[in-house]
Amino acid sequence: MYKPFAITLDVGSSLVNHTGSWRTERPVFVHRLPPCNAACPAGENIQGWLYHAEEGNYHLAWQEIMKENPLPAIMGRCCYHSCERACNRTRLDETVGIHAVERFLGDQAIQHGWSVTKAPPAHCGKVLIVGSGPAGLSAAYHLLRLGHEVEIREAAAKPGGLLRYGIPRYRLPRKVLDAEIDRIIQMGAVLRLSTPVTDLLEVIREGNFQATFVALGAQKSRWVDLPNDGSIPISDAIQMLRSLEDEIAPSRLQGKRVAVYGGGNVAVDAARSAIRLGAAEVTILYRRSREKMPAHSFEVKEAVEEAVQLKCLRTVEGIQQGQLVLEERVLTDGNEPLPTGRREFMAADLLILALGQEVDTDCCLAELPEINLLAGNLQVDATMMTGRDGLYAGGDMVPSERNITVAVGHGKLAARHIDARLRGTTYTPPATAKPATFERLNTWYFADAPSTHQPVLSLIRRQSGFEEVLGDLDESNALFEARRCLSCGNCFECDNCYGACPDNAIAKLGPGRGFAIKYDYCKGCGLCIAECPCGAIEAVPEEI
Amino acid sequence: MSDENAPEQKVKFYQKGTYTVGNRLVNVRQRSVQASMDRSNSLTCGHRACQGCGEALGARYAIDAAMRATNNQLIAINATGCLEVFTTPYPETSWQIPWMHSLFGNAAAVAAGVAAAMRVKGLKQVRTIAQGGDGGTMDIGFGCLSGMFERNDDVLYICYDNEAYMNTGVQRSSATPVAARTATTPAMGANPGNSFNSGKNLPLIAMAHNIPYVATASVAALHDLEAKVTRAMSLHGARYLHIHVPCPLGWGSAPHDTIQVARLAIKSGLFPLIEAEHGMVTATVPIRQPVPVTDYLKLQKRFAHLLRGGEENARKLAAIQTIADNNIKRFNLVRKEAPRV
Ligand SMILES: Cc1cc2nc3c(=O)[nH]c(=O)nc-3n(C[C@H](O)[C@H](O)[C@H](O)COP(=O)(O)OP(=O)(O)OC[C@H]3O[C@@H](n4cnc5c(N)ncnc54)[C@H](O)[C@@H]3O)c2cc1C
Numbered sequence: 001m002y003k004p005f006a007i008t009l010d011v012g013s014s015l016v017n018h019t020g021s022w023r024t025e026r027p028v029f030v031h032r033l034p035p036c037n038a039a040c041p042a043g044e045n046i047q048g049w050l051y052h053a054e055e056g057n058y059h060l061a062w063q064e065i066m067k068e069n070p071l072p073a074i075m076g077r078c079c080y081h082s083c084e085r086a087c088n089r090t091r092l093d094e095t096v097g098i099h100a101v102e103r104f105l106g107d108q109a110i111q112h113g114w115s116v117t118k119a120p121p122a123h124c125g126k127v128l129i130v131g132s133g134p135a136g137l138s139a140a141y142h143l144l145r146l147g148h149e150v151e152i153r154e155a156a157a158k159p160g161g162l163l164r165y166g167i168p169r170y171r172l173p174r175k176v177l178d179a180e181i182d183r184i185i186q187m188g189a190v191l192r193l194s195t196p197v198t199d200l201l202e203v204i205r206e207g208n209f210q211a212t213f214v215a216l217g218a219q220k221s222r223w224v225d226l227p228n229d230g231s232i233p234i235s236d237a238i239q240m241l242r243s244l245e246d247e248i249a250p251s252r253l254q255g256k257r258v259a260v261y262g263g264g265n266v267a268v269d270a271a272r273s274a275i276r277l278g279a280a281e282v283t284i285l286y287r288r289s290r291e292k293m294p295a296h297s298f299e300v301k302e303a304v305e306e307a308v309q310l311k312c313l314r315t316v317e318g319i320q321q322g323q324l325v326l327e328e329r330v331l332t333d334g335n336e337p338l339p340t341g342r343r344e345f346m347a348a349d350l351l352i353l354a355l356g357q358e359v360d361t362d363c364c365l366a367e368l369p370e371i372n373l374l375a376g377n378l379q380v381d382a383t384m385m386t387g388r389d390g391l392y393a394g395g396d397m398v399p400s401e402r403n404i405t406v407a408v409g410h411g412k413l414a415a416r417h418i419d420a421r422l423r424g425t426t427y428t429p430p431a432t433a434k435p436a437t438f439e440r441l442n443t444w445y446f447a448d449a450p451s452t453h454q455p456v457l458s459l460i461r462r463q464s465g466f467e468e469v470l471g472d473l474d475e476s477n478a479l480f481e482a483r484r485c486l487s488c489g490n491c492f493e494c495d496n497c498y499g500a501c502p503d504n505a506i507a508k509l510g511p512g513r514g515f516a517i518k519y520d521y522c523k524g525c526g527l528c529i530a531e532c533p534c535g536a537i538e539a540v541p542e543e544i
Numbered sequence: 545m546s547d548e549n550a551p552e553q554k555v556k557f558y559q560k561g562t563y564t565v566g567n568r569l570v571n572v573r574q575r576s577v578q579a580s581m582d583r584s585n586s587l588t589c590g591h592r593a594c595q596g597c598g599e600a601l602g603a604r605y606a607i608d609a610a611m612r613a614t615n616n617q618l619i620a621i622n623a624t625g626c627l628e629v630f631t632t633p634y635p636e637t638s639w640q641i642p643w644m645h646s647l648f649g650n651a652a653a654v655a656a657g658v659a660a661a662m663r664v665k666g667l668k669q670v671r672t673i674a675q676g677g678d679g680g681t682m683d684i685g686f687g688c689l690s691g692m693f694e695r696n697d698d699v700l701y702i703c704y705d706n707e708a709y710m711n712t713g714v715q716r717s718s719a720t721p722v723a724a725r726t727a728t729t730p731a732m733g734a735n736p737g738n739s740f741n742s743g744k745n746l747p748l749i750a751m752a753h754n755i756p757y758v759a760t761a762s763v764a765a766l767h768d769l770e771a772k773v774t775r776a777m778s779l780h781g782a783r784y785l786h787i788h789v790p791c792p793l794g795w796g797s798a799p800h801d802t803i804q805v806a807r808l809a810i811k812s813g814l815f816p817l818i819e820a821e822h823g824m825v826t827a828t829v830p831i832r833q834p835v836p837v838t839d840y841l842k843l844q845k846r847f848a849h850l851l852r853g854g855e856e857n858a859r860k861l862a863a864i865q866t867i868a869d870n871n872i873k874r875f876n877l878v879r880k881e882a883p884r885v
Pocket residue numbers: 078079080130131132133134135136153154155156159160161162163166167168195196197198215216217218219238241265266269363364394395396397402403404405407
């Protein structure tokens with residue numbers, strides 16, 4: 001080769017110079033657990049399905065939800081969404097409206113008739129499920145997906161448990177409920193309605209069931225003993241709400257003065273239903289202060305908007321001549337309500353008790369010797385199995401926060417353990433990643449984008465019927481809402497690391513395939529780590 | 545969703561990834577050059593810049609964008625300085641484009657000659673870029689540069705401003721900010737650091753030549769930087785681009801903070817992002833989330849002496865804040881408008 005004067009070496013690329021040897025810390029891609037996922041009692045991969053929804057890929061997003069939770073349209077409406085309280089975006093502006101997107105996806109599935117294809121039954125077991133509430137439905141669904149045969153026995157005339165006989169239709173329209181239950185039944189579950197199980201062992205023996213999941217709920221209302229001259233009829237919230245399933249006579253409580261005793265969500269549902277049944281006056285009586293009401297504040301707010309009155313720091317002491325005898329309480333310094341002895345009278349035509357529910361201990365299980373009903377709750381181990389081998393339980397009847405999402409989570413967990421049992425293996429839940437905390441994000445890269453709120457039904461229509469209160473997000477809003485997700489702790493392929501490396505030491509592998517770090521050249525400056533919006537890269541010290 | 549031919553997305557998008565290098569949710573055309581798998585990597589791996597070098601980053605950003613804009617028909621002329629030294633230790637080169645180095649102070653003149661040669665050879669499509677550090681551009685190379693402007697030679701001159709002579713060990717230049725510590729303005733004595741009322745503003749001087757295009761850019765504002773390079777390459781005649789590139793070594797900042805430091809320079813108003821054509825300002829980038837200058841200063845050891853308290857320091861900090869405030873006023877940088885970066 002011709003070389004100019006005084007040039008002795010061939011020119012070559014600096015690629016021969018491996019600057020990676022300068023490094024004392026290496027960047028590595030990690031997966032962290034986003035707070036929303038960590039908070040979901042049903043174990044949904046929220047961030048994972050938002051990722052698909054962001055692209056407008058609703059079917060894929062829905063399928064991702066369905067891996068964990070068979071009831072997205074119901075969840076999107078009634079779940080108390082602990083995910084949103086945990087959402088990191090709350091620290092920027094407002095939480096991502098996870099429930100609204102979930103509802104949108106659930107409704108898309110119903111609209112388009114999307115269904116789940118059952119896994120090929122490699123080994124088929126036969127499982128009995130008692131109770132068709134969310135826990136039973138979830139167990140049935142997951143067992144079906146895992147290739148088992150299931151039979152559900154239900155005492156009531158229709159399936160759904162408290163989804164149907166508790167949650168009023170203004171929060172959960174029945175066509176939505178029916179569609180999501182039908183989809184599970186269509187997968188091949190045998191559902192036997194109006195079939196209360198009384199002798200469990202007999203049913204198991206007869207049907208040759210290899211495992212059983214019971215989820216009977218906690219539907220027995222607590223009552224109080226009141227000095228009562230019989231001048232005001234007493235009912236309980238469960239009874240009242242249950243009666244709404246069969247016929248709604250819009251004027252059933254026309255002109256009546258209704259008192260609801262209790263401060264939980266159930267009391268609020270009963271009160272709001274009474275308004276819709278034409279009651280002239282509806283008052284919630286609660287023994288502590290308003291701040292202490294266990295009902296969710298947004299539900300209390302909606303109730304107050306609908307003209308439900310709140311009388312807090314009151315106990316009901318008796319019923320006399322068409323009046324409730326109330327006792328006033330005061331808050332002490334320690335915020336404890338103390339009785340004052342001061343009496344107050346309140347005219348009423350109906351008293352509805354909403355003082356909580358208990359597990360029916362006279363149920364079909366009580367006789368079994370291995371069963372432990374501690375403090376009225378059925379005890380289970382970490383695999384959701386009761387003291388009796390092969391008998392699993394979940395939902396409201398086991399010790400837990402009682403809500404539909406916990407119930408769905410129980411059903412899923414029990415199904416996975418039952419599946420393992422029937423296959424002679426054990427189920428080990430996947431290890432959880434370290435949390436994706438807010439501090440790890442580089443929020444500069446996220447534009448301000450306040451949440452879109454769902455439309456709310458007009459007050460007049462809310463007060464006069466059982467039409468759904470919260471409306472749908474339309475598609476563009478759902479898409480917007482999904483895109484507000486910060487992708488905490490997991491790469492969303494924004495290309496920041498690929499762009500920010502002064503040493504060109506990050507290779508882009510293409511859509512869906514992420515990035516690779518060229519350790520031959522990475523000097524370990526940490527720029528990619530600092531500029532990653534979602535905290536998906538970490539510094540690991542090199543061995544020197 | 546995001547194919548090449550989809551219509552321009554006008555929606556005010558991006559809750560997520562709005563300001564990131566790429567974004568899988570927008571059209572390929574609307575993503576940055578740096579986001580593309582086939583960017584030219586004009587400045588490739590194995591160079592010997594320090595960890596977190598802003599100049600290495602800024603040069604790849606700018607030259608890759610120019611390569612895209614010229615369909616890869618590009619020659620670069622480099623002044624002496626870090627960018628030249630760390631990319632081309634004989635016999636290696638990190639440049640994947642035709643590239644030439646002559647002297648410290650003559651890059652503008654050499655580039656003018658290269659552009660003339662291309663014209664004479666009838667290679668109209670081949671475009672010329674000159675590039676250098678702030679010392680090579682604003683001090684020693686200033687005569688050649690002003691001549692290139694004044695003759696309106698068909699060259700884009702890019703100055704990578706790291707605010708001192710870094711390659712020879714951090715000596716003060718006319719771009720060194722007031723109060724900053726350098727090897728020649730030590731943080732000692734009654735007036736530590738670079739003296740007040742010194743230095744010059746080259747983008748404004750370039751504008752005074754009435755050349756077709758002058759702009760400032762930053763490694764912390766990639767989309768803006770690429771848009772400016774692209775605009776510059778769509779024009780002919782003398783053009784000037786001044787890019788702010790933090791130097792972890794000379795500034796005493798952490799290597800992983802390079803982009804953050806550059807970002808704070810923008811957010812504080814100390815480094816305004818502007819664009820001018822034929823001597824008139826045509827656009828400025830409004831500041832998103834403004835911050836006080838101390839947020840910027842405190843990440844850099846070259847300003848550490850200023851932050852040790854005392855009346856004198858308070859007065860100096862107020863003076864630096866005034867510089868930022870004046871920039872904000874002069875270019876109307878804090879206003880109600882969706883910022884580009
Ligand atoms: C009014 C009200 C509103 C609520 N609102 C919400 C809400 O908005 N969000 C939320 O998360 N949670 C809500 N909850 C709580 C939630 O409904 C329960 O936590 C959840 O339904 C529990 O599910 P489960 O499957 O354990 O039991 P359940 O839903 O109670 O279902 C148990 C089923 O078992 C059947 N069964 C019982 N005994 C037998 C037997 N011997 N043989 C056959 N079948 C039997 C019952 O008929 C019933 O269908 C509400 C509860 C009430 C009462």
